[in-house]
Amino acid sequence: MTDIATMPRPVSFGRRxxxxxxxxxxxxxxxxxxILVVILQILRPGIVNERWLANTAKFAIPLAILAGCQTMTxxxxxxxxxxxxxxxxxxxxxxxxxxxQDPAVAFLLAMLPAMLIGLVNGVGVGVFRVHPLIMTLGxxxxxxxxxxxxxxxxxxxxxxxxxxxxWLGTGVTYGFPNALLLFVPVAVLIVFMLNRxxxxxxxxxxxxxxxxxxxxxxxxWQVITxxxxxxxxxxxxxxxxxxxxxxxxxLSLAEPLVLPSVAAAVIGGTSIFGGRGGYTGTIIGALxxxxxxxxxxxxxxxxxxxxxxxxxxxxxxxxxxxxIVEDR
Amino acid sequence: xxxxxxxxxWVAGLFALLIFLFVVTKLIQPGYGSGDFGxxxxxxxxxxxxxxxxTVVxxxxxxxxxxxxxxxxTSVTAASMxxxxxxEYALFVVPFVLAMGLVLGALNGILIxxxxxxxxVVTLAMLFVLQGAALLVLGAPGGAAAEWLKASVIGTVPxxxxxxxxxxxxxxxxxxxxxxxxxxxxxxxRSRLGLSIYAIGSNELAAFRxxxxxxxxxxIAYALSGLFAALGGLSLTISTGIGxxxxxxxxxxxxxxxxxxxxxxxxxxxxxxxxxxxVFVLRLVRTDLTLLAIDPNVTAIIxxxxxxxxxxxxxxxxxxSRPAGATP
Numbered sequence: 001m002t003d004i005a006t007m008p009r010p011v012s013f014g015r016r017x018x019x020x021x022x023x024x025x026x027x028x029x030x031x032x033x034x035i036l037v038v039i040l041q042i043l044r045p046g047i048v049n050e051r052w053l054a055n056t057a058k059f060a061i062p063l064a065i066l067a068g069c070q071t072m073t074x075x076x077x078x079x080x081x082x083x084x085x086x087x088x089x090x091x092x093x094x095x096x097x098x099x100x101q102d103p104a105v106a107f108l109l110a111m112l113p114a115m116l117i118g119l120v121n122g123v124g125v126g127v128f129r130v131h132p133l134i135m136t137l138g139x140x141x142x143x144x145x146x147x148x149x150x151x152x153x154x155x156x157x158x159x160x161x162x163x164x165x166x167w168l169g170t171g172v173t174y175g176f177p178n179a180l181l182l183f184v185p186v187a188v189l190i191v192f193m194l195n196r197x198x199x200x201x202x203x204x205x206x207x208x209x210x211x212x213x214x215x216x217x218x219x220x221w222q223v224i225t226x227x228x229x230x231x232x233x234x235x236x237x238x239x240x241x242x243x244x245x246x247x248x249x250x251l252s253l254a255e256p257l258v259l260p261s262v263a264a265a266v267i268g269g270t271s272i273f274g275g276r277g278g279y280t281g282t283i284i285g286a287l288x289x290x291x292x293x294x295x296x297x298x299x300x301x302x303x304x305x306x307x308x309x310x311x312x313x314x315x316x317x318x319x320x321x322x323x324i325v326e327d328r
Numbered sequence: 329x330x331x332x333x334x335x336x337x338w339v340a341g342l343f344a345l346l347i348f349l350f351v352v353t354k355l356i357q358p359g360y361g362s363g364d365f366g367x368x369x370x371x372x373x374x375x376x377x378x379x380x381x382x383t384v385v386x387x388x389x390x391x392x393x394x395x396x397x398x399x400x401x402t403s404v405t406a407a408s409m410x411x412x413x414x415x416e417y418a419l420f421v422v423p424f425v426l427a428m429g430l431v432l433g434a435l436n437g438i439l440i441x442x443x444x445x446x447x448x449v450v451t452l453a454m455l456f457v458l459q460g461a462a463l464l465v466l467g468a469p470g471g472a473a474a475e476w477l478k479a480s481v482i483g484t485v486p487x488x489x490x491x492x493x494x495x496x497x498x499x500x501x502x503x504x505x506x507x508x509x510x511x512x513x514x515x516x517x518r519s520r521l522g523l524s525i526y527a528i529g530s531n532e533l534a535a536f537r538x539x540x541x542x543x544x545x546x547x548i549a550y551a552l553s554g555l556f557a558a559l560g561g562l563s564l565t566i567s568t569g570i571g572x573x574x575x576x577x578x579x580x581x582x583x584x585x586x587x588x589x590x591x592x593x594x595x596x597x598x599x600x601x602x603x604x605x606x607v608f609v610l611r612l613v614r615t616d617l618t619l620l621a622i623d624p625n626v627t628a629i630i631x632x633x634x635x636x637x638x639x640x641x642x643x644x645x646x647x648x649s650r651p652a653g654a655t656p
Contacts, residue, residue, distance in 0.1 A: 129644070130636075272449050302467075305464060
């Protein structure tokens, strides 16, 4: 027993944990995910099976793509709160236009508002320098207004979910949800873009030190406009996927995903102040939130309680990351 | 001195715009009379308090994204407490709800000071939390308000010595608004604390070096914001007779009115009068659109577009007014 006392004490546990968190944020996240799954298995023995895994993946995928929008905008120090409205708009337009239109035309019509909202967001943030939060909140209000006007023009024609979206959103092939066919390319594209392309580097540069980026010749407004258009288009595609999963077009379809998408990106280690983070962490963040939601549903926690918890998670994680960055 | 005139000039211009809008309203609707003015004052009430809440924080150099959620929470709390209770019980409910707003606002400030996370993130997290809490208090719109409270915003205040036709133009709602704002704002503006709030908004470091207790002042500013938001929540319950857990469009409206009212988003400048007049301007524009028989949903779109445009304009002015080298 004496050798323990004489052993030189290494760096304190807290500091080491902090260093791990800062250098390899994925490891503690995966551990957290596993712990949550284990708790779930203990509370409801036998719940964790092949079907549950496919189901969890199905619900995590739309959240993960929207969280991807948040990750990219947060890297520049922004945020995109209009993703919920954009996703709802494209889903609703798709479901109502498919009745009378060719699928390709309906798809283009569905992506048009996404494109426009992204453009307005980008110009507002990039050229006029409005805070992204206020700007995207404003465009989402305007978008909801447009949707309400639009809804009354199509009440007569009714709505239906295209078979293809149904298959993509709900279908399972050999135990794998079909939604992975959409998600894997999107995820690979985002990760590749952030890590290997000039545009990705620009996002990190702008978020890390805007002034330095600008002085080194980055056209700030062009980067930001492209970013918000991309984010909106991704949100629009998510809407199409989500309508195939939920199967009930409504005017508040994707709204409940907005707050969790912010939380998923923050949990995944993307700094809300910009310049730090990546998409792999965000995907695990989305998985953690989906499992956590299942857990809270089993514990019969009401929707209000979940929102409170998500709020505190965002605050706590941001404060924790701030400490870690300050330490270095 | 020149700045004094410029600021007062802005408010005077805004007032002229308001008069102009009244004239336009009268032209559109020749029958526009005191009764319509009374309903305008009632409609303005919650917006005005939301704007007052935002103004205090913006002057102190911050921003409060949780204003609308705070109003929703205080509104549902008041509505559910008064549901089925006696008329006298409301005498207890009002101070309780106001104290709740004060405490929750102070919590915002304390979290900002203690965690050192930027105000925009803390109040965003609190937006989630307060929204969740509102849903826990009341899952769906409901509750009730005491009759004497409802009566306190309907009708006019009889002023002795004033002829009936002039008396009709003094709605109770307007008097209530002016009295509430004056009781809180005028003593504050004249006190040392008010000066400190302007000081930390103008230049935090300079304020700190001249002995202003920055942390305490910031907490008090957020507490006052919470108090105003609670007044807004109460007025919502009083004017609708119920409480609704989903926040209204008060956040964007408050920021837009603050900008339009001549309060710089950087802090340290402006007063309460400008934003309050700005709120009347924005509401009157809505009235005019309604009088022009425009579809209410389209009105919502136009209103949202105006608010976004105002915020964009404000951001543009802020960007321009900074010295060329100091752009962030």
